[in-house]
Amino acid sequence: MSTWSRNNAAAALSCAAGLLVLLGLGLALLWAPEDADQGISQKIFYVHVPVALTAYACFGWAAWKALRLLWLGDERYDLESYTAVHMGTIFGVLTLVTGSIWAKVSWGVWWSWSERQLVLFLILFLFYSAYFMLRYSLDPGPRRQRSSAVYALFGVVLIPISFLAIRLAEGLIHPVVFTRDGPQMSDSMFLTFCVCLAGMLTLAAALYSVELAGKRIDERVRELRELLA
Amino acid sequence: MSTGEKYLAAAYLVVFAAVLTYLVLIALKVSRLERDLAELAELARQRADG
Numbered sequence: 001m002s003t004w005s006r007n008n009a010a011a012a013l014s015c016a017a018g019l020l021v022l023l024g025l026g027l028a029l030l031w032a033p034e035d036a037d038q039g040i041s042q043k044i045f046y047v048h049v050p051v052a053l054t055a056y057a058c059f060g061w062a063a064w065k066a067l068r069l070l071w072l073g074d075e076r077y078d079l080e081s082y083t084a085v086h087m088g089t090i091f092g093v094l095t096l097v098t099g100s101i102w103a104k105v106s107w108g109v110w111w112s113w114s115e116r117q118l119v120l121f122l123i124l125f126l127f128y129s130a131y132f133m134l135r136y137s138l139d140p141g142p143r144r145q146r147s148s149a150v151y152a153l154f155g156v157v158l159i160p161i162s163f164l165a166i167r168l169a170e171g172l173i174h175p176v177v178f179t180r181d182g183p184q185m186s187d188s189m190f191l192t193f194c195v196c197l198a199g200m201l202t203l204a205a206a207l208y209s210v211e212l213a214g215k216r217i218d219e220r221v222r223e224l225r226e227l228l229a
Numbered sequence: 230m231s232t233g234e235k236y237l238a239a240a241y242l243v244v245f246a247a248v249l250t251y252l253v254l255i256a257l258k259v260s261r262l263e264r265d266l267a268e269l270a271e272l273a274r275q276r277a278d279g
Contacts, residue, residue, distance in 0.1 A: 041233035
């Protein structure tokens with residue numbers, strides 16, 4: 001893909017993300033009905049769940065790029081996988097913070113260690129945070145690329161475990177909204193959720209492409225500096 | 230403002246603040262790259278002249 005098309009893709013994604021996020025915000029705050037049980041605080045759902053799913057998507061994308069690197073040996077996938085982990089970690093922080101705010105208003109506590117879903121997400125987050133330590137403890141080159149790729153690929157195993165934990169465990173206070181019978185919410189709530197999720201995924205894609213472009217330029221500037229030195 | 234509304238506002242503001250912070254960091258990175266490129270262009274010009 002040329003630099004021109006990459007830049008235009010980033011601009012198009014940014015516009016789409018802005019529109020979808022604003023639309024989702026409007027729908028969540030003005031259109032979607034209040035939950036009978038939790039009241040207005042349930043609307044945190046429209047930001048917390050899309051952010052969490054986006055974090056999973058970023059880690060999944062990082063694993064896919066890591067697999068491509070190991071399979072094809074193309075160096076460019078290393079930077080792409082690294083950028084996706086970077087994005088996933090940012091969305092992971094947001095998941096933990098928005099989740100804590102929701103927990104405080106719903107359960108009266110900021111965190112509950114007895115909740116497997118929360119603990120597993122924290123483990124996933126810490127696992128990917130350690131990715132940066134591994135990456136920067138090695139010198140740039142094929143060894144670092146391969147080690148980072150293997151690590152990113154291992155981490156993705158935690159995603160289905162984190163997802164299934166809540167469905168396999170009993171007696172949890174963390175709500176299960178998506179069951180085998182479909183989403184347990186009204187149509188308007190589900191539509192609002194879908195728009196918010198689309199907005200968050202597009203936002204992540206826009207940030208990913210901008211970050212990746214920045215990292216690529218950085219790399220080229222470094223190469224140029226070495227050539228001119 | 231009810232307690233629920235305060236927490237709701239906090240959750241949305243956290244995400245908004247994160248995106249805003251990210252934009253500031255990207256802006257700083259772009260200015261650094263601009264400086265680096267100007268420096269490299271100057272180096273290349275000196276090479277061409279010398």
